[in-house]
Amino acid sequence: MSSPSAAGERPPVSPEALRESPRIALIGDVQGYAHRLEAALRNLGADPDFGTLPEDLTVVQLGDLVHKGPDSIGCMAIVDRFLSGAPERWIQLLGNHEAQYLGGFAIAPALPEHLQSDLLRWSSSQQMRIALALETVELGPVLVTHSGMTKWKWESIGAPATASEAAHLLNEEWERDPTEALAFGAMLDHTGQPGVVWAEAGGELLKSWTGMSHMPFSQVHGHTSPFHWFSNRWRHNVPHELLKWGVVNVPKRRTEFSWPDGTKIIGIDPGFGAKGATVELTPFVVHLAHSL
Numbered sequence: 001m002s003s004p005s006a007a008g009e010r011p012p013v014s015p016e017a018l019r020e021s022p023r024i025a026l027i028g029d030v031q032g033y034a035h036r037l038e039a040a041l042r043n044l045g046a047d048p049d050f051g052t053l054p055e056d057l058t059v060v061q062l063g064d065l066v067h068k069g070p071d072s073i074g075c076m077a078i079v080d081r082f083l084s085g086a087p088e089r090w091i092q093l094l095g096n097h098e099a100q101y102l103g104g105f106a107i108a109p110a111l112p113e114h115l116q117s118d119l120l121r122w123s124s125s126q127q128m129r130i131a132l133a134l135e136t137v138e139l140g141p142v143l144v145t146h147s148g149m150t151k152w153k154w155e156s157i158g159a160p161a162t163a164s165e166a167a168h169l170l171n172e173e174w175e176r177d178p179t180e181a182l183a184f185g186a187m188l189d190h191t192g193q194p195g196v197v198w199a200e201a202g203g204e205l206l207k208s209w210t211g212m213s214h215m216p217f218s219q220v221h222g223h224t225s226p227f228h229w230f231s232n233r234w235r236h237n238v239p240h241e242l243l244k245w246g247v248v249n250v251p252k253r254r255t256e257f258s259w260p261d262g263t264k265i266i267g268i269d270p271g272f273g274a275k276g277a278t279v280e281l282t283p284f285v286v287h288l289a290h291s292l
Contacts, residue, residue, distance in 0.1 A: 013091060013132065018288055021058040021089050024134060025283040026144060028062050028222040028253075028268035029095065032069025033277040037078055040281040048078045051085025059283075060132060062222040063095020063146040063197065066115070067108040068274050076115055083127050092128045094174075095146045096184075096197040096223065103178040104197070105188065130181060131170035131196060133163035136286040139218040139264060143167060145196035148221030148265060150208035152193045163217040170196055187224075201267055202226040203237035206257060210239045214261035220284065222269040227255050229271040252282040 018024075025044050030037045038048045045054040053059065065079060066072035082090035100106045101116045102123055110116070122128040132144045141163040143149060149166065157173065160166040174181040185194030185204055199205045201224040209215055226238045227248045234243060246257045253270040268284045270277070 013088075018058060018134075021053070021056055022288040023054075023056045023058070024136070024286050024288055025057060025059050026062060026220055026268060026286065027059060027281065027283045028270055029064035029272060030061070030066075030069075030075050030281065031064055031097075031272040031277070032066055032072040032075055033272050033281070034069075034071040034074030034078060036272070036277045036281040037065075037075055040283055041078070044283060044285075046082075048081065051081030051083075051090075053082070053086045053089050058089045058091065058288075060091045060144055061093060062144065062220075062268065063093045064097045064222060065095070066111060067097045069272060069277060072111060072115065076118055080118060083122065087127065091132055092122060093132065093144065093146055094123075094128055094130045094197055096182075098128075099182050099197050102182075104182040105184055107188075129171050130174045131167040133167035134286070135163075135289045137289050138286045139220075139266075140262075140289075141217040142220055142286075143217055144220045145170070146221065147194070147197055147199040147223035148201065148205040148219050148267075149196050150193065150199050150205055151212070152208055153195060153199070154216070156193065159216075161216055166217070197223070200224050200237075201255075201269075202235045202239075206242055206265065207237070207239050209259075209265070210242055213259065215259055215263040215265075218264045218266070220266045220268060222267070225253070225255060225267050225269045225271055226257075227267075229253060251279070252284075253279060254282070254284060 041048045065075045101119045134142050143163040143166050157169040181195050183195045184190050184198040187200050226235055228235050248255050255267040257265045
């Protein structure tokens with residue numbers, strides 16, 4: 001399938017829509033478990049059957065809707081209804097599993113053709129983006145991407161000072177150079193620097209910011225977790241010196257690393273896989289201070 005570059009640059013998320021809907025629910029990797037996504041949305045007061053959201057709510061889904069689980073069709077149908085019914089308040093990010101159909105590396109058996117066409121439509125209509133910036137009450141300025149942005153990636157796009165500038169540069173790069181934007185790293189045994197759909201949480205994302213007393217802004221990511229949910233311990237590649245800054249919420253499948261200046265890297269990948277989705281999908285809810 002073609003890259004998204006022909007569609008032109010992603011427009012910024014509407015400030016007006018966000019101001020009117022200041023409760024922001026960030027939803028991590030769904031991986032084909034439509035019943036978990038549907039339950040999470042109903043708990044937020046949304047209606048997955050009609051694609052309607054409460055007036056105060058914006059949803060950001062961090063990608064990896066598909067593969068692994070039994071119902072990729074159902075997951076995409078739910079999102080498609082919200083993209084139609086609440087287009088300014090459902091923000092869909094690109095995961096590495098969707099990127100397979102938009103110029104990225106193939107990692108799973110192909111989805112049916114009509115789902116591939118839907119993903120291309122989301123991209124071509126500019127309803128999908130690779131990065132989002134928010135100004136939140138809880139975290140201040142925060143960059144939201146599928147896998148998180150490593151320090152190396154931050155430097156490669158010009159070391160932007162703000163989350164808003166970083167999101168703009170990342171979305172622009174996806175339009176201009178999908179190969180670079182969707183670059184993979186250690187997860188596929190590649191020694192190059194990964195983009196924001198492929199960075200592994202412990203050995204790439206967290207490791208890259210080790211030794212820094214501060215970061216330019218906080219981040220929220222999905223894709224991988226630095227905590228192994230099934231063995232109940234930190235993964236071996238999490239830098240030892242960061243463990244004193246890390247906390248984990250096992251029931252909500254959430255990790256949080258806090259730097260001395262108060263910036264954070266928060267992971268919300270619930271770890272759903274081919275063996276099942278053994279816990280509820282719990283959105284990470286923050287509140288908008290003002291839009292960037």
